[in-house]
Amino acid sequence: xxxxxxxxxxxxxxxxxxxxxxxxxxxxxxxxxxxxxxxxxxxxxxxxxxxxxxxxxxxxxxxxxxxxxxxxxxxxxxxxxxxxxxxxxxxxxxxxxxxxxxxxxxxxxxxxxxxxxxxxxxxxxxxxxxxxxxxxxxxxxxxxxxxxxxxxxxxxxxxxxxxxxxxxxxxxxxxxxxxxxxxxxxxxxxxxxxxxxxxxxxxxxxxxxxxxxxxxxxxxxxxxxxxxxxxxxxxxxxxxxxxxxxxxxxxxxxxxxxxxxxxxxxxxxxxxxxxxxxxxxxxxxxxxxxxxxxxxxxxxxxxxxxxxxxxxxxxxxxxxxxxxxxxxxxxxxxxxxxxxxxxxxxxxxxxxxxxxxxx
Amino acid sequence: xxxxxxxxxxxxxxxxxxxxxxxxxxxxxxxxxxxxxxxxxxxxxxxxxxxxxxxxxxxxxxxxxxxxxxxxxxxxxxxxxxxxxxxxxxxxxxxxxxxxxxxxxxxxxxxxxxxxxxxxxxxxxxxxxxxxxxxxxxxxxxxxxxxxxxxxxxxxxxxxxxxxxxxxxxxxxxxxxxxxxxxxxxxxxxxxxxxxxxxxxxxxxxxxxxxxxxxxxxxxxxxxxxxxxxxxxxxxxxxxxxxxxxxxxxxxxxxxxxxxxxxxxxxxxxxxxxxxxxxxxxxxxxxxxxxxxxxxxxxxxxxxxxxxxxxxxxxxxxxxxxxxxxxxxxxxxxxx
Numbered sequence: 001x002x003x004x005x006x007x008x009x010x011x012x013x014x015x016x017x018x019x020x021x022x023x024x025x026x027x028x029x030x031x032x033x034x035x036x037x038x039x040x041x042x043x044x045x046x047x048x049x050x051x052x053x054x055x056x057x058x059x060x061x062x063x064x065x066x067x068x069x070x071x072x073x074x075x076x077x078x079x080x081x082x083x084x085x086x087x088x089x090x091x092x093x094x095x096x097x098x099x100x101x102x103x104x105x106x107x108x109x110x111x112x113x114x115x116x117x118x119x120x121x122x123x124x125x126x127x128x129x130x131x132x133x134x135x136x137x138x139x140x141x142x143x144x145x146x147x148x149x150x151x152x153x154x155x156x157x158x159x160x161x162x163x164x165x166x167x168x169x170x171x172x173x174x175x176x177x178x179x180x181x182x183x184x185x186x187x188x189x190x191x192x193x194x195x196x197x198x199x200x201x202x203x204x205x206x207x208x209x210x211x212x213x214x215x216x217x218x219x220x221x222x223x224x225x226x227x228x229x230x231x232x233x234x235x236x237x238x239x240x241x242x243x244x245x246x247x248x249x250x251x252x253x254x255x256x257x258x259x260x261x262x263x264x265x266x267x268x269x270x271x272x273x274x275x276x277x278x279x280x281x282x283x284x285x286x287x288x289x290x291x292x293x294x295x296x297x298x299x300x301x302x303x304x305x306x307x308x309x310x311x312x313x314x315x316x317x318x319x320x321x322x323x324x325x326x327x328x329x330x331x332x333x334x335x336x337x338x339x340x341x342x343x344x345x346x347x348x349x350x351x352x353x354x355x356x357x358x359x
Numbered sequence: 360x361x362x363x364x365x366x367x368x369x370x371x372x373x374x375x376x377x378x379x380x381x382x383x384x385x386x387x388x389x390x391x392x393x394x395x396x397x398x399x400x401x402x403x404x405x406x407x408x409x410x411x412x413x414x415x416x417x418x419x420x421x422x423x424x425x426x427x428x429x430x431x432x433x434x435x436x437x438x439x440x441x442x443x444x445x446x447x448x449x450x451x452x453x454x455x456x457x458x459x460x461x462x463x464x465x466x467x468x469x470x471x472x473x474x475x476x477x478x479x480x481x482x483x484x485x486x487x488x489x490x491x492x493x494x495x496x497x498x499x500x501x502x503x504x505x506x507x508x509x510x511x512x513x514x515x516x517x518x519x520x521x522x523x524x525x526x527x528x529x530x531x532x533x534x535x536x537x538x539x540x541x542x543x544x545x546x547x548x549x550x551x552x553x554x555x556x557x558x559x560x561x562x563x564x565x566x567x568x569x570x571x572x573x574x575x576x577x578x579x580x581x582x583x584x585x586x587x588x589x590x591x592x593x594x595x596x597x598x599x600x601x602x603x604x605x606x607x608x609x610x611x612x613x614x615x616x617x618x619x620x621x622x623x624x625x626x627x628x629x630x631x632x633x634x635x636x637x638x639x640x641x642x643x644x645x646x647x648x649x650x651x652x653x654x655x656x657x658x659x660x661x662x663x664x665x666x667x668x669x670x671x672x673x674x675x676x677x678x679x680x681x682x683x684x685x686x687x688x689x690x691x692x693x694x695x
Binding site for chain 2: 051052053072073074075078079080082083084086087088089090099100103104147148151
């Protein structure tokens with residue numbers, strides 16, 4: 001079976017601005033695939049390139065093994081769900097859902113049948129005759145999904161469709177989207193800047209930054225095994241300390257930093273003398289950790305109690321802030337108290353300093 | 360005289376009451392929605408608007424019109440006899456329009472009746488032509504033109520209207536006359552051997568009329584299309600719609616109020632245009648507005664002129680209302 005979507009050396013430039021640079025990617029059929037990145041990282045451009053609204057400046061987009069060059073969005077087997085949904089306000093819910101079928105000249109009775117089925121699928125069977133403006137945010141969302149599914153696309157593209165919803169509904173819709181994807185079994189390509197959405201829903205995630213796909217992998221991989229400093233700091237919280245590698249041994253390396261020698265894993269094979277960044281997640285830092293661990297010493301700036309978890313902010317001697325998240329039940333330090341936060345080398349991660357970052 | 364005073368002040372009042380009743384009706388039926396007028400503008404500004412618009416509407420538009428309506432129902436009398444025993448309400452001016460005589464009904468006044476229907480018919484045609492010309496341009500300006508291109512287009516559209524309307528009409532005349540540039544070009548290139556009589560064939564009239572009110576069409580259209588979310592066009596395209604389907608089922612329904620107000624404006628103005636028909640009208644074409652003009656200034660029969668003008672006005676209003684009804688638009692919507 002051919003891959004659902006293949007990107008081969010896709011470049012998109014607008015004048016001098018490179019929106020997408022050398023995107024190479026294969027998305028499998030039936031996969032829930034997310035593009036995660038900050039706004040302006042090129043993820044929407046990439047989505048519009050897949051859907052056919054933008055032709056790549058260089059490179060190839062293949063859908064179902066077929067080159068899509070010169071094929072317009074109305075002829076591609078994709079359906080796009082817009083950020084603002086773009087439902088047609090002058091049509092009823094049923095007419096909205098049936099629009100793609102009407103365009104394709106599907107006879108009326110057949111169309112009505114299909115729309116009815118879709119209305120049931122998205123739990124809106126009572127609302128077919130209503131105007132779009134009479135629906136709630138979550139209902140509109142489901143109409144947009146049904147409208148896109150009506151044309152039986154092989155790939156459904158979603159451009160941050162949940163961003164307009166409030167938190168509770170967003171979380172509910174995450175589960176619902178995932179369930180719909182499992183049910184219909186087609187490829188979903190999801191665009192988001194929200195790592196929570198990407199991590200909870202996706203089979204695989206591509207993390208994008210400044211037009212470049214920095215890492216592709218499942219949620220655990222991009223969270224626990226980031227390969228670039230950007231991925232390490234964008235996905236989840238991370239403390240980072242800069243230094244120079246002083247020793248390398250067996251998958252680990254020691255970094256000379258202004259805070260002393262700190263040891264962490266060395267997955268990208270840094271060599272002695274190289275400048276590097278050490279990343280330590282707040283949740284792996286332990287209070288009052290004793291010998292055998294690397295750590296940070298400093299003055300407690302702030303303790304934010306959130307019930308199940310508390311966030312402790314420490315100011316180390318360079319003035320930098322280090323955050324630790326500790327579970328409930330741990331005796332918390334007071335603000336101003338001198339504190340030592342420790343971590344084992346397995347929980348530290350060393351990555352090369354990105355190019356153009358050297359000073 | 361008392362009766363006519365009551366007529367003059369009573370009717371505006373009746374119109375106001377009717378207006379409020381209409382708006383209340385639309386509100387109750389849910390056709391018009393949103394916050395009330397004073398809520399949106401504040402009391403002071405709202406009050407000023409009502410008074411200013413009210414004054415303008417009553418004393419500058421409505422009262423003179425009503426005086427005309429009143430006059431149209433009176434006989435032509437020397438000034439000394441006005442208001443005298445002979446000044447009674449009569450239908451003779453309207454009778455003249457239909458039968459060409461103030462007393463007899465034996466024969467139809469075909470000359471004027473034909474001119475009337477020609478005016479209405481051609482106005483409809485001009486409106487359609489204008490729509491066909493303006494819609495693509497308005498769509499381009501509203502949805503795809505860059506900001507710089509838009510500015511240039513707007514300037515190009517507006518600049519020619521700095522030239523006086525009558526001057527523009529004469530320019531068309533010069534351009535299209537048998538010795539004019541266009542005929543010279545046609546003959547020079549060997550396409551024709553004799554000059555084409557554009558003016559006699561009313562080409563000049565149609566062109567002049569179409570051009571005269573182009574802006575009245577383009578701006579309402581532009582405004583309406585501009586408010587359409589681009590994503591809707593893209594969504595339709597993404598769902599497989601060809602371009603004509605998008606226009607017919609997404610853009611046009613959205614722009615319906617703008618289309619209605621543009622067409623209403625162009626139709627009304629064209630039907631009432633005077634300069635273009637006077638300057639550009641062919642010798643065989645009798646347009647209605649010059650007839651009205653002649654009633655006033657050639658026949659010096661003001662009551663008859665008033666009656667003719669009133670006939671044109673009422674017919675146009677009725678026609679517009681019927682068309683609006685046919686397209687299921689409420690009066691409030693076209694002002695959106």
